[in-house]
Amino acid sequence: MEESAQRRERLKAMRMEASQEDATFNTDHSAVNLSNPLIESTTNSQITSQSFNYYTNPMAAYSGNKRSQVSPQMTQDYSSTPQRPRTNKTLPSPSLQPHINELPNPQMQQPPGHYANPNYSSNPPRSSNLPSPSWTGNGPQSRSYCGPGGIDFPILKTHFTSGSGQPGYPSPHFTNSPGHGSGRGYPSPEPNFSNSPSHGSGQGGYPSSGPNQGRGYGLGFKNNMTSGPSSGRGRGRGRGRGLGHNHLSAEDRPDRFFNTSMLEDPWKFLEPVIWKPLKKQWNPYSHRAKVSESPRQSSLAEVLAASFNEASNNAE
Amino acid sequence: MKIAIEGCMHGDLDNVYATLLHLQEVERTKIDLLICCGDFQAVRNEEDLESLSVPPKYRSMNSFWKYYSGEKVAPFPTLFIGGNHEASNYLWELYYGGWAAPHIYFLGFAGVVKFGSIRIGGLSGIYKSHDYHLGHFERPPYNSKDIKSVYHVREYDVHKLMQVEEPVDIFVSHDWPLGITDHGNWKDLVRHKPYFEEEIRDRTLGSKPAAELLEKLKPPYWFSAHLHCKFAALVQHGDGGPVSKFLALDKCIPGRNFLQIIEVESEPGPHEIHYDEEWLAITRRYNSIFPLTMKRSNFGGKKLDMEDSRQWVRSKLQSRGTKPFEFVGTVPCYNSSQAGASRSFSGHNRNPQTEALLQFLELPYVLDDSEPAESSISRDPIGYDSEDGGIEDVDEIQLPEDDDE
Numbered sequence: 001m002e003e004s005a006q007r008r009e010r011l012k013a014m015r016m017e018a019s020q021e022d023a024t025f026n027t028d029h030s031a032v033n034l035s036n037p038l039i040e041s042t043t044n045s046q047i048t049s050q051s052f053n054y055y056t057n058p059m060a061a062y063s064g065n066k067r068s069q070v071s072p073q074m075t076q077d078y079s080s081t082p083q084r085p086r087t088n089k090t091l092p093s094p095s096l097q098p099h100i101n102e103l104p105n106p107q108m109q110q111p112p113g114h115y116a117n118p119n120y121s122s123n124p125p126r127s128s129n130l131p132s133p134s135w136t137g138n139g140p141q142s143r144s145y146c147g148p149g150g151i152d153f154p155i156l157k158t159h160f161t162s163g164s165g166q167p168g169y170p171s172p173h174f175t176n177s178p179g180h181g182s183g184r185g186y187p188s189p190e191p192n193f194s195n196s197p198s199h200g201s202g203q204g205g206y207p208s209s210g211p212n213q214g215r216g217y218g219l220g221f222k223n224n225m226t227s228g229p230s231s232g233r234g235r236g237r238g239r240g241r242g243l244g245h246n247h248l249s250a251e252d253r254p255d256r257f258f259n260t261s262m263l264e265d266p267w268k269f270l271e272p273v274i275w276k277p278l279k280k281q282w283n284p285y286s287h288r289a290k291v292s293e294s295p296r297q298s299s300l301a302e303v304l305a306a307s308f309n310e311a312s313n314n315a316e
Numbered sequence: 317m318k319i320a321i322e323g324c325m326h327g328d329l330d331n332v333y334a335t336l337l338h339l340q341e342v343e344r345t346k347i348d349l350l351i352c353c354g355d356f357q358a359v360r361n362e363e364d365l366e367s368l369s370v371p372p373k374y375r376s377m378n379s380f381w382k383y384y385s386g387e388k389v390a391p392f393p394t395l396f397i398g399g400n401h402e403a404s405n406y407l408w409e410l411y412y413g414g415w416a417a418p419h420i421y422f423l424g425f426a427g428v429v430k431f432g433s434i435r436i437g438g439l440s441g442i443y444k445s446h447d448y449h450l451g452h453f454e455r456p457p458y459n460s461k462d463i464k465s466v467y468h469v470r471e472y473d474v475h476k477l478m479q480v481e482e483p484v485d486i487f488v489s490h491d492w493p494l495g496i497t498d499h500g501n502w503k504d505l506v507r508h509k510p511y512f513e514e515e516i517r518d519r520t521l522g523s524k525p526a527a528e529l530l531e532k533l534k535p536p537y538w539f540s541a542h543l544h545c546k547f548a549a550l551v552q553h554g555d556g557g558p559v560s561k562f563l564a565l566d567k568c569i570p571g572r573n574f575l576q577i578i579e580v581e582s583e584p585g586p587h588e589i590h591y592d593e594e595w596l597a598i599t600r601r602y603n604s605i606f607p608l609t610m611k612r613s614n615f616g617g618k619k620l621d622m623e624d625s626r627q628w629v630r631s632k633l634q635s636r637g638t639k640p641f642e643f644v645g646t647v648p649c650y651n652s653s654q655a656g657a658s659r660s661f662s663g664h665n666r667n668p669q670t671e672a673l674l675q676f677l678e679l680p681y682v683l684d685d686s687e688p689a690e691s692s693i694s695r696d697p698i699g700y701d702s703e704d705g706g707i708e709d710v711d712e713i714q715l716p717e718d719d720d721e
Contacts, residue, residue, distance in 0.1 A: 248570055249330070249334070250330070250331035254334050257569075258342070258575075259571070261573065262339065262573070262577055263343060263577050266576060267550055270550045272559045273499040273552060274553075274555065275499070275530075275531060275551045275553055276495075277531065278494075278495075
């Protein structure tokens with residue numbers, strides 16, 4: 001019991017000694033404590049004016065190990081060229097060439113919007129005027145051709161014309177097609193087809209977000225021109241249903257195939273870009289070498305770092 | 317004149333025509349012409365499937381044979397070029413162009429025709445550098461290599477098109493001109509087709525000869541297919557120069573952008589497909605150097621005087637007229653009741669349309685010529701193999717792989 005009482009006394013003495021040392025340490029080192037910038041703005045600004053920490057360093061985002069940069073050992077000289085993982089692969093820029101604002105008048109005009117035929121109502125469909133096969137036998141040599149299998153193959157005249165007032169032009173109803181007779185009540189075509197994939201049209205903008213397709217295999221190539229997590233070159237294996245064509249027939253459901261975008265001007269949101277002559281521009285086999293030797297483009301972080309340095313130099 | 321443009325047909329004529337007829341009805345308009353940008357698959361019977369470069373499980377008759385037989389009639393004049401999935405034996409019969417079926421005209425391996433006052437040119441096939449300088453050496457029945465090379469674009473055909481001096485209004489190629497992605501919203505394209513990114517970055521996406529033709533011909537419209545997506549671009553040929561409107565389209569699947577209607581100024585109808593005088597003159601002038609073997613040919617500096625040939629053709633057309641020779645069937649048509657019956661390939665057929673045209677131009681028939689001695693000349697195996705791993709395989713081997721997209 002005596003030993004126990006002595007041990008308690010000894011531990012108590014040690015705790016008191018330790019608490020006295022803590023008080024002394026905190027007092028001696030309070031000047032170098034990291035200050036809270038939200039509370040001690042004045043003090044903090046004096047500190048940061050003398051150094052350069054992670055939060056004012058745009059290049060820190062490009063460092064592979066952020067934790068090492070928040071350590072007090074970070075003593076980089078930001079007047080030097082920032083370091084970051086480098087890639088020799090760059091995407092071509094579509095805006096390298098000058099844009100022309102006005103379309104020269106091409107030889108043919110592209111009218112905007114829908115293509116309502118003013119003559120349509122005055123020329124109702126002639127559903128019975130489909131050109132019917134007429135096996136007449138007046139071919140190029142005025143004879144019937146005997147196929148290699150010994151089967152007489154008739155010759156079909158191919159007088160097929162179109163245009164207003166031209167007799168015999170096919171009507172909107174394909175009367176020869178089984179199951180597609182006139183009077184069928186097709187649903188109205190919907191501009192936004194329900195199961196239409198999102199690609200194709202949509203020329204009007206360059207959305208900067210959206211995941212990548214999530215298929216294919218990545219090349220480890222990350223670029224700053226698309227916002228997806230990475231770019232991949234996919235073969236798309238295993239995605240098909242096994243047969244090439246859907247079983248849905250446009251003769252039964254043409255509305256599933258038709259889209260009003262088929263009538264819209266696909267170039268309306270584009271501006272012409274001047275064509276570079278092939279001899280100057282295209283040499284695929286030497287281009288790869290050129291790419292690797294070409295100076296890399298400045299990233300946003302590099303631009304910000306350069307701006308910071310420039311501002312610092314001006315301040316001095 | 318309203319012209320419908322379609323991307324890859326893949327033998328799906330029924331659905332494309334039905335969609336266009338529906339479009340005419342709901343939009344109360346009238347389509348004057350349908351242009352298809354390749355992979356037409358003019359398969360007449362099961363024998364033709366042997367010349368179709370797709371995996372056997374995808375060898376399907378689809379619907380062209382109905383129009384070939386006369387069971388159905390194309391509701392619109394239809395003009396098409398070849399792609400990389402074709403009944404190549406049949407297209408070879410019609411190398412110079414001709415009616416593949418009533419009202420369905422094949423533009424030829426290369427060709428220019430007139431439809432009304434509109435001049436339409438086209439180049440069939442896809443570009444592969446390792447076969448570009450070779451002649452047309454492939455003959456049906458095709459072996460496993462020839463069935464894939466027969467549709468590769470050849471310099472000879474491009475060189476003929478480069479001789480065209482008069483304005484072409486519309487040009488059609490199956491694969492896209494190289495570099496065309498710089499002239500449209502390529503970011504949007506890459507977002508939906510991310511596997512194109514490397515080709516775009518390396519500037520290898522597309523056909524170099526098609527780009528050369530775009531640069532030379534400067535047509536107001538250029539249409540393509542092949543990559544199964546819609547992509548628009550505007551190309552300006554120099555400061556203040558003319559603009560080419562480029563559009564690539566998808567294949568015929570519900571909800572996909574496989575059709576586009578454009579309106580072009582033209583003279584009042586009636587409109588029909590006609591021979592083009594300048595193109596026939598070029599065809600006649602260059603037929604003497606038609607390369608028919610594997611031997612590499614060099615046409616780079618070969619520019620023949622055209623004036624005499626032009627006058628000669630003009631005189632002939634004035635006396636005969638410019639309408640193409642009539643459609644003639646050359647093989648029995650598919651019979652669905654006898655599907656799967658044993659068949660033997662009958663080899664090359666001399667198509668009477670082609671014979672008639674060559675007779676008209678006073679040219680010899682050479683499409684069944686072969687020179688066995690040339691077969692010892694081999695292609696560069698390194699180049700052939702290395703390039704077959706390119707983007708072409710995406711569509712060639714896995715034709716329907718993105719049907720669900």
